[in-house]
Amino acid sequence: xxxxxxxxxxxxxxxxxxxxxxxxxxxxxxxxxxxxxxxxxxxxxxxxxxxxxxxxxxxxxxxxxxxxxxxxxxxxxxxxxxxxxxxxxxxxxxxxxxxxxxxxxxxxxxxxx
Amino acid sequence: xxxxxxxxxxxxxxxxxxxxxxxxxxxxxxxxxxxxxxxxxxxxxxxxxxxxxxxxxxxxxxxxxxxxxxxxxxxxxxxxxxxxxxxxxxxxxxxxxxxxxxxxxxxxxxxxxxxxxxxxxxxxxxxxxxxxxxxxxxxxxxxxxxxxxxxxxxxxxxxxxxxxxxxxxxxxxxxxxxxxxxxxxxxxxxxxxxxxxxxxxxxxxxxxxxxxxxxxxxxxxxxxxxxxxxxxxxxxxxxxxxxxxxxxxxxxxxxxxxxxxxxxxxxxxxxxxxxxxxxxxxxxxxxxxxxxxxxxxxxxxxxxxxxxxxxxxxxxxxxxxxxxxxxxxxxxxxxxxxxxxxxxxxxxxxxxxxxxxxxxxxxxxxxxxxxxxxxxxxxxxxxxxxxxxxxxxxxxxxxxxxxxxxxxxxxxxxxxxxxxxxxxxxxxxxxxxxxxxxxxxxxxxxxxxxxxxxxxxxxxxxxxxxxxxxxxxxxxxxxxxxxxxxxxxxxxxxxxxxxxxxxxxxxxxxxxxxxxxxxxxxxxxxxxxxxxxxxxxxxxxxxxxxxxxxxxxxxxxxxxxxxxxx
Numbered sequence: 001x002x003x004x005x006x007x008x009x010x011x012x013x014x015x016x017x018x019x020x021x022x023x024x025x026x027x028x029x030x031x032x033x034x035x036x037x038x039x040x041x042x043x044x045x046x047x048x049x050x051x052x053x054x055x056x057x058x059x060x061x062x063x064x065x066x067x068x069x070x071x072x073x074x075x076x077x078x079x080x081x082x083x084x085x086x087x088x089x090x091x092x093x094x095x096x097x098x099x100x101x102x103x104x105x106x107x108x109x110x111x112x113x
Numbered sequence: 114x115x116x117x118x119x120x121x122x123x124x125x126x127x128x129x130x131x132x133x134x135x136x137x138x139x140x141x142x143x144x145x146x147x148x149x150x151x152x153x154x155x156x157x158x159x160x161x162x163x164x165x166x167x168x169x170x171x172x173x174x175x176x177x178x179x180x181x182x183x184x185x186x187x188x189x190x191x192x193x194x195x196x197x198x199x200x201x202x203x204x205x206x207x208x209x210x211x212x213x214x215x216x217x218x219x220x221x222x223x224x225x226x227x228x229x230x231x232x233x234x235x236x237x238x239x240x241x242x243x244x245x246x247x248x249x250x251x252x253x254x255x256x257x258x259x260x261x262x263x264x265x266x267x268x269x270x271x272x273x274x275x276x277x278x279x280x281x282x283x284x285x286x287x288x289x290x291x292x293x294x295x296x297x298x299x300x301x302x303x304x305x306x307x308x309x310x311x312x313x314x315x316x317x318x319x320x321x322x323x324x325x326x327x328x329x330x331x332x333x334x335x336x337x338x339x340x341x342x343x344x345x346x347x348x349x350x351x352x353x354x355x356x357x358x359x360x361x362x363x364x365x366x367x368x369x370x371x372x373x374x375x376x377x378x379x380x381x382x383x384x385x386x387x388x389x390x391x392x393x394x395x396x397x398x399x400x401x402x403x404x405x406x407x408x409x410x411x412x413x414x415x416x417x418x419x420x421x422x423x424x425x426x427x428x429x430x431x432x433x434x435x436x437x438x439x440x441x442x443x444x445x446x447x448x449x450x451x452x453x454x455x456x457x458x459x460x461x462x463x464x465x466x467x468x469x470x471x472x473x474x475x476x477x478x479x480x481x482x483x484x485x486x487x488x489x490x491x492x493x494x495x496x497x498x499x500x501x502x503x504x505x506x507x508x509x510x511x512x513x514x515x516x517x518x519x520x521x522x523x524x525x526x527x528x529x530x531x532x533x534x535x536x537x538x539x540x541x542x543x544x545x546x547x548x549x550x551x552x553x554x555x556x557x558x559x560x561x562x563x564x565x566x567x568x569x570x571x572x573x574x575x576x577x578x579x580x581x582x583x584x585x586x587x588x589x590x591x592x593x594x595x596x597x598x599x600x601x602x603x604x605x606x607x608x609x610x611x612x613x614x615x616x617x618x619x620x621x622x623x624x625x626x627x628x629x630x631x632x633x634x635x636x637x638x639x640x641x642x643x644x645x646x647x648x649x650x651x652x653x654x655x656x657x658x659x660x661x662x663x664x665x666x667x668x669x670x671x672x673x674x675x676x677x678x679x
Contacts (some may be wrong), residue, residue, distance in 0.1 A: 016605050033359030033451065041558075044608070049558040052606045056159035056324035060364035062252055063158040063324060079362040098295050099606040109263065110156040112271035112293050112300075 006030040009086040010039055012051065017097045023088075024048075030084040035059070037066055037077035040089075040101075052100035053077065067092055068101045077101075118290070118299040118542060123149040123269070124525040125518070126289060126304035128276050129331070131160030132507060133490025133514035134310030135258035136211070140518030141308075142267040146525045149302065150268055151291065152326075153275040157259035159324045161312050161468075161491060162510060165251030167369045168234055168242030170504025171208040176231035176240040181205040183238060188505060191236045191402070192470075192498020193638040194653055195344060195672050199477040200496035203516065204509050211511035212243060220257040221245050232373045234503035235402050242504040247442050248370055254507060274300065276330070277614060278541035279307060279338040279486065280533050286338055286485035287531035290541035294611065297603040299545040301538055305528050306485055306521035309335060309473060310514060313491040314348070317623050318466035318573075319565040322351055322366045328615050329622030331492040335473045336621060336660040340481040343494040343655045344471030345622075346629035347639045349501055350574045352406035353379070354465025357422040360451045365465055367444075368427055369503075374440040379406070380426040380459065381418040387425075404500050404639055407464045407574050414463075424463030429455040464574060468506055470497045470639060471629075474657065479517035485524065489517035495655070498672075499638025544599055549610070552600035557612035564591055564619055572627050577644045581631040588627065592620050625665060629656045632667060 007027045015021045026047055028039040040053050056063035059078055066077040069090045077089075095103035104111070124146035127138045135157060138150045150156065157163070172179040185205040189196050212229075216222055222229045222243045231240040245253040262268050273294040280288045280301070288304040311331030315321035332342055353372070355365040371377060379401075381387045388401055391409035401409075410425045420426050429437065434456055437445050445455075453460065472494030479487045490510040497505060535542075553560075571584035595616055601609030633656065635649035636642050654669040 031359070033361065035361045044558040045556065045562045046559070049556045049609050049612060050601070050607065052608050056154045056326055057164055057364075058325060059361060060164055061362040062163045062364060063154070065155055065158055076362075081361070102606050104295065106155050106272045110270040110272050112151075112274050112295070 006084045008039055008082045008084055010043065011086055011088045012100065013090045014051070014100050016099045028082070030082060034082045035078050036070055036075070036080040036082055036087070036089065039082045040077060052098070052102045054102045054105070065105070067105060069093065118301040118538070120301050120303070121149065122303045122530060123147050124305050125149070125521045126151065126302050126307045127310055127518075128289065128308065128334075129160060129310035129312060129490070130156045130270075131162040131310060131312055131490060132254050132258055132510035133517070134308070135262050136511050136514030137308045137310055137489050137518035137521065138268045139258070139262050139265065140515045141522040142265050144519055144522030146267070146522040148268045149271060149304070150262065151271045151274040151276065153273070153294070154324070154326050155272045156270045157255050159326045161315075161323045161327060162507065163251050163255040164323055164364050164366075165254070165507050166248040166364045166367055167250060168232060168244045168373070168504045169212065169250060169507040170234065170237065170242050170502065171212045171508055172205065172241060173209050173212060173229060173231065173243065175228040179239055179241055181208065184208070184241060187237050188497070188502050191500050191502040193500055193648070195498035195637070195655060197495030197498075198673065200475070200493065203477050204496050204505060204512050207512040207516070208508045211508070211515055215254065215257060215511065218257045218261050220253050234373065236502045237504070244370070247444050248364070248367055250507070275611065275614060276334060277545060279334050280537050281338050281483065282531065282533065282537045284339070284484065286483050287533055287537075290538045290545070292545045294606055296605055297607070299542055301533060301542070303531050303533050305530060306487060306524040308487045308489055308517045308521050309492050310489045310517070311492050313469035313472070314622050314626070315466040315469065317565065317568045317619055317626070319562070319569040320354060320365075320463070321466040322354055322364065328619045330615070330618040331488070332472060332625070333618035333621040335481065335486070335488070336625075336658070338483055338486060339659070340483045340486060341474040342472060342625065342658040343474045344499070345494070345625045345656065345658055346633050347470035347499050348466060348574075348626065349403060349468040349470060349639045350407045350464040351467030352403055352410055352464050353427055353462035354467070355460065356420070356424040356463040357461040358451070358453065360453065362447060362451075366467065368460070368462060371429065371441065375429055375432055375436065378428045378431070380428055381413045382420045382426070383418055384426065387413055387418070402500075403503070404641075408641065410462075410464060411575060420461040422461050422463070424461045426459040427462045428459035430457070430459065432456065468501055470494065470499060470501055478520045479513055480520060485528075487517040487521050489513040499640060546603065547599045549599060549602045551598040552613065553594055553596045555594055557600050557609045557616065560591055560595060561612055561616055561619065564588070564616065564623055567591075568623055572623070572630060574639065575641045575643050576630050577642065578631060581627055584627045585624070585631070588620060588624050595620060625658050628665065628667060629658065632656060
C-alpha cells in the first residue's frame with residue numbers, strides 16, 4: 001500500500017563498460033514491503049525504460065539473476081527492501097560491467113562466445 | 114554501419130533452456146548431435162521450470178498402484194474434450210522413464226519409507242504427484258538438468274542470445290537469426306534441426322506466475338516461420354496466486370503445496386466458506402479444480418464479497434506452528450521475514466495467469482508442420498486440451514523435451530548441413546542492424562505494461578464479445594504505436610530494444626489469443642464466455658491459426674469425442 005507522500009530516492013550508476021560512470025537520481029513511490037526491483041521496474045515503466053537491470057523471475061528469488069549492490073552491499077534486488085530514503089544502486093564490482101546495473105554473471109561455459 | 118553477422122553452424126539449435134530445452138539438448142547429444150542451447154536470459158535460470166514450486170504428475174505406482182492409462186484418463190477428463198490424444202498418451206506413457214532418469218541424475222524426489230512419495234493433486238484419482246521438498250521442485254529440476262548438460266562437451270551454451278526470427282528456406286527451417294544482448298551483435302545460426310522450447314505466454318498478463326521471458330515468443334517465431342498454432346484461447350489461471358500482504362522472495366503460486374499438505378480454508382471477504390455454492394464442497398480437503406476455483410473466487414469478488422485487495426482469503430489458522438514447521442520448514446521463516454504468521458492471519462489470494470494449454474501444433478514426434486522445426490514443453494499445444502491437469506507441466510517439459518531432442522538428432526542423420534542465404538535472413542538482420550532513428554519514441558516498458566493491462570482486464574478467465582472486441586482495438590492501437598522499426602539503439606543491453614522485440618512477439622500472440630477467444634462462442638475449461646456460459650457440442654473443435662503475409666488465418670478442425678469430466 002502506498003504511503004502518502006513517502007518516496008524512495010534511487011541513485012543509480014549508469015553507463016556501459018569503458019564509459020566514465022555517472023549517477024542518475026530518481027524518486028519512486030515508497031510502498032511497505034516493496035523490493036528494490038519493484039522500484040526499478042516502476043522506474044522503467046514510468047520514467048526511463050533505458051535503465052538496464054537483469055532479472056527473469058521478478059519476485060520469486062528463483063532465477064538469481066538480479067544481483068546488484070545496494071549501498072555497497074551485494075543483494076538480490078528482488079528481495080532487498082525499498083526504504084523511504086536515498087539508496088545507492090551500483091553494479092557488482094567484481095564482475096565485468098555490461099550496462100548500468102547489468103554485469104556478466106554467467107559462468108564462462110554458459111556465455112555466448 | 115552494417116556489420117556481417119557472426120555465423121555459427123550446429124546440428125541442433127535448441128531455443129530456451131527450461132526443462133524442455135535442456136532435456137532436448139541432452140537427448141539430441143546422446144543421439145550423436147552437436148547442440149547449441151540458446152537462451153535470451155541465463156542458461157537454466159529463467160523460464161517457467163525454475164518457478165515450479167509444485168508437483169510433477171507421473172504414474173510411478175510407488176505410493177499407490179498406478180498405471181499410465183489411469184493418468185491418461187484423468188488428463189483427458191480435465192481437458193474437457195479437447196486433448197490431443199497422441200500427445201496426452203506420450204506424456205503419460207513416457208513420464209515414468211523421464212522421472213526415473215531425473216532421479217538417477219540426483220534431483221532428490223521426496224521419499225518416504227524408501228520409495229518416492231506422491232501426493233494427490235486435484236483432478237487425479239490417486240496419489241501420483243511427486244515433488245522435491247520444500248517448495249523446491251522447479252529449482253531442483255532446473256539445476257539437475259543444468260548439471261547433466263554441463264558435463265556434456267557436445268552441448269554448447271549461449272546465454273543472453275535473443276532469437277529474432279527462424280530462418281526458413283524452401284519451406285524448411287534451417288536455423289535462426291539472433292542478437293547477442295551483451296553486445297548487440299547480430300548472429301546467424303545454421304542448424305539442421307531447431308527445437309522451440311520457449312515456454313508459454315503468461316507474461317501477457319499483469320499478474321502472472323512465470324518469468325519475464327515467457328512472452329509467447331516461440332508462438333510468434335513459429336507463426337512467422339509457417340507453423341500452425343492450436344487452442345490459443347485456453348489460458349490457465351491459477352486460482353490462488355498470492356495477492357497480499359506484499360511478499361518478496363517467494364513464487365506467487367506457493368500456496369498450492371500448502372494446500373496439498375495442510376488443506377486450508379478458502380474464505381470470502383466476510384470470512385464465509387463459499388466454494389460449495391459453486392459445486393465443490395471442500396470439506397477440509399483440497400479437491401477443487403483450477404477452473405472451478407478461479408470461477409468461484411472471481412464471482413465472489415464481482416458480487417462484492419471479495420477480500421480487501423480483490424481476491425479471497427486463504428486461512429491456515431487451523432494449523433499449529435509445529436504442524437506448519439513440520440510441513441514447510443525454512444519456508445515458515447521466509448514468511449516470518451515478510452511479517453506473515455499463518456497461525457494468526459489468513460493471506461489473500463486471487464487468480465493469476467499460470468500456464469497456456471494452446472501452442473505450436475506438433476505430432477507425437479514433436480515435429481511441427483515445418484520440416485526441421487520441432488517443439489517441446491509448454492510451447493506445444495494440445496496435450497492438455499481446454500484445461501491442464503495439475504502436475505502435467507513439468508512432466509510434459511521432460512517428456513516432450515526428450516522426444517524432440519531425439520527427433521531432431523534423427524533428422525540430423527538424414528539431412529546435409531544447410532547454408533543459409535543472406536536473403537533468407539535479411540528481414541531479421543535489418544531489424545537488428547536498425548539504428549533506432551525511426552523507432553517509436555514512446556516508453557517501451559510502458560507499452561508492455563499497457564498490453565498486460567488490456568489482457569488482464571479484457572481477456573482474463575472470463576470474457577465476453579464486448580471485452581474481447583475492446584481488447585482487439587486496444588491491441589491495434591498499441592501495434593500502431595509500436596511501429597515496424599525498432600526502438601532503442603544497437604549496442605550492449607539496450608532494454609528498450611529488447612522490449613521492442615518482445616512486444617513485437619507479444620502483440621502477435623495477444624491478438625491470436627483474443628481473436629480465438631472471440632470466435633469460440635461457448636464456455637469450456639479455461640475459456641469462459643459470460644455471454645455463452647454453456648459448453649456446446651458444436652464447439653468440439655480446435656482452432657488452428659496460421660500466418661500468411663503477416664495476417665492471421667484461423668480455421669477449425671474436429672476433435673475426437675472424449676470422456677469429459679462431469
